[in-house]
Amino acid sequence: MAAIAFSDIVPAPKALLHDHLDGGLRPATIIELAERVGHELPATDPAALGEWFVAAADSGSLERYLETFAHTVAVMQTVEGLHRVAKECALDLAADGVVYAEVRYAPEQHLERGLSLDEVVEAVNAGFAEGAAEAAAQGTPIRVGVLLTAMRHAARSQEIAELSVRFRDAGVVGFDIAGAEAGFPPTRHLDAFEYLQRENFHFTIHAGEAFGLPSIWQAIQWCGADRLGHGVRLVDDITGTAAGGDVVLGRLAAYVRDKRIPLELCPSSNVQTGAASSIAEHPIGLLHDLRFRVTVNTDNRLMSGTSMSREMALLSEAFGWGWSDLQWLTINAMKSAFIPYDERLAIINDLIKPGYAKLMG
Ligand SMILES: O=c1[nH]cnc2c1ncn2[C@H]1C[C@H](O)[C@@H](CO)O1
Ligand SMILES: [Zn+2]
Numbered sequence: 487m488a489a490i491a492f493s494d495i496v497p498a499p500k501a502l503l504h505d506h507l508d509g510g511l512r513p514a515t516i517i518e519l520a521e522r523v524g525h526e527l528p529a530t531d532p533a534a535l536g537e538w539f540v541a542a543a544d545s546g547s548l549e550r551y552l553e554t555f556a557h558t559v560a561v562m563q564t565v566e567g568l569h570r571v572a573k574e575c576a577l578d579l580a581a582d583g584v585v586y587a588e589v590r591y592a593p594e595q596h597l598e599r600g601l602s603l604d605e606v607v608e609a610v611n612a613g614f615a616e617g618a619a620e621a622a623a624q625g626t627p628i629r630v631g632v633l634l635t636a637m638r639h640a641a642r643s644q645e646i647a648e649l650s651v652r653f654r655d656a657g658v659v660g661f662d663i664a665g666a667e668a669g670f671p672p673t674r675h676l677d678a679f680e681y682l683q684r685e686n687f688h689f690t691i692h693a694g695e696a697f698g699l700p701s702i703w704q705a706i707q708w709c710g711a712d713r714l715g716h717g718v719r720l721v722d723d724i725t726g727t728a729a730g731g732d733v734v735l736g737r738l739a740a741y742v743r744d745k746r747i748p749l750e751l752c753p754s755s756n757v758q759t760g761a762a763s764s765i766a767e768h769p770i771g772l773l774h775d776l777r778f779r780v781t782v783n784t785d786n787r788l789m790s791g792t793s794m795s796r797e798m799a800l801l802s803e804a805f806g807w808g809w810s811d812l813q814w815l816t817i818n819a820m821k822s823a824f825i826p827y828d829e830r831l832a833i834i835n836d837l838i839k840p841g842y843a844k845l846m847g
Contacts, residue, residue: 489803490812495795498812499585499841501819501833502783502794504690504715504750506635506664507591507610508558509786510575513539519561519570523599527557536791543789546760548696549666554789562591563599568606569613576617580628582793585837586820589614590633590662593649594642603649607634611657629833631659631825633690636678638663638670643678651685659824661689662715667696672705679709688712688824690750694719695761703738706747713748713822718761720749721769724776733776748779748822753800754792755785766804774805781819813842 513532520527528542529535543551561567572589579587593606601609614630621628634650636643643663650661661682663675672679672691682689692715693705699722705711714720721727723736735743742749751770756762762769773780782797784790798815801807820834 489806490799490808492795492799494845495798495802495812496583498583498795498798498809498845499816499837500583500794500798501586501781501816501823501838502579502584503588503713503748503781503819503822504752504783504785505575505579505587505589506786507571507575507589508555508562508595509789510578510589510784511558511561511571511788512574512578513788515570515574516558516561519567520557523561523563523567525557525560536788539788540791543786544758546758548668548759548761551755551759551789552666558788559595562596563601565601565605565609568596568601568609569616572610572613573617573620576614576628576630577621578787579630579794580618580621580624580626582795583626584628584794586629586631586823586825586833588631588633588659588824590635590664592635592637592646592664594637594640594646603645604652607632607649607653607658611653614657629825630657631823632657633660633662633824634658635662635664636675638665638667638672638674638692640665643675644681647678647682647687651682651687654687659688660712661687662692664692664715667692667701671701672709672711676709679711683710690715692716695756696759698722699738702742706738706742711747712824713750714742715750716752716756716761717742717747717749718751718756718769720778721772724772727772735776743776743778746779748781748818749773750781750783752783752785753797754790758790765800768804770801771805774807774811779818779822780815781822782815783819809842809846813838813846816842 695716
């Protein structure tokens with residue numbers, strides 16, 4: 487079957503669970519904001535700056551990939567900067583046909599110019615609200631939920647977990663930890679995860695991206711993660727996948743599949759950090775065939791020069807996926823969202839299913 491073209495995917499309703507606010511800025515906005523705060527950039531033309539981010543992030547290492555965030559985080563230290571970046575994020579996702587998005591960022595990284603954690607969250611929430619209202623007025627409605635991230639090398643996870651719970655009725659729907667994985671196991675933040683469980687709150691953990699099965703095992707069996715950020719290395723626990731081999735799931739892979747634990751897979755990002763060698767060889771093909779709870783995500787649109795529609799187009803081309811596969815990925819994501827069940831169901835039944843039914847003719 488012919489691959490579905492990018493331009494056909496844009497109007498399809500999409501759900502996105504793993505997108506970093508500080509990884510999705512418009513290059514032109516970075517340039518304007520950097521001028522205002524006196525931050526020096528590696529390029530001053532929007533196209534060149536966009537290319538710089540993709541090339542610099544294309545490093546084969548998560549640590550070097552993460553260094554590029556110094557330039558986005560630097561311009562997100564004021565109410566004005568945070569508000570604008572959040573507003574444009576909502577508008578850009580809506581223009582790409584995303585109807586539901588969970589966008590994450592680490593408030594502790596935005597305190598350099600004197601803002602408090604609460605002020606950071608309020609500025610971002612206000613930006614998302616304005617962007618969503620504008621998108622709705624333009625005929626591309628989007629719902630945005632916020633995930634607050636704690637950096638795994640730092641020691642503020644309990645504080646950020648409490649911040650998340652404080653804002654649970656004001657736009658924050660979950661919690662996450664991110665940053666370099668090797669050397670910083672999720673159990674370092676066990677107190678925060680136990681606190682969140684006592685509060686009946688939701689969280690995902692970046693695990694199984696730059697590090698393998700022990701990280702995924704800890705995230706699920708010690709920390710109680712609802713979802714796995716990436717989780718791509720779970721394939722290390724699946725054997726016999728070469729042509730003709732009998733596929734055998736190890737205990738952990740079987741547990742993840744049986745419990746329907748969602749995998750927030752980010753194909754382009756994984757190729758850039760070396761977690762996968764190409765889109766065609768990305769484990770998402772196998773995990774899809776084995777019916778894991780697979781979702782597809784952008785991770786960092788700026789660093790990967792990508793969008794939800796582009797990720798889906800790449801997968802359609804690499805694996806021959808058609809509309810029913812794209813609908814399956816979208817419904818998987820919506821089922822795995824951190825908003826209440828009835829609201830998830832309404833988006834599936836009122837937006838996603840009718841949208842794909844129309845596209846499938
Ligand atoms: O894919 C990722 N793995 C681990 N950490 C990440 C990834 N993408 C972004 N981050 C980090 C860098 C950001 O500054 C931080 C909060 O969004 O999260
Ligand atoms: Zn991420």
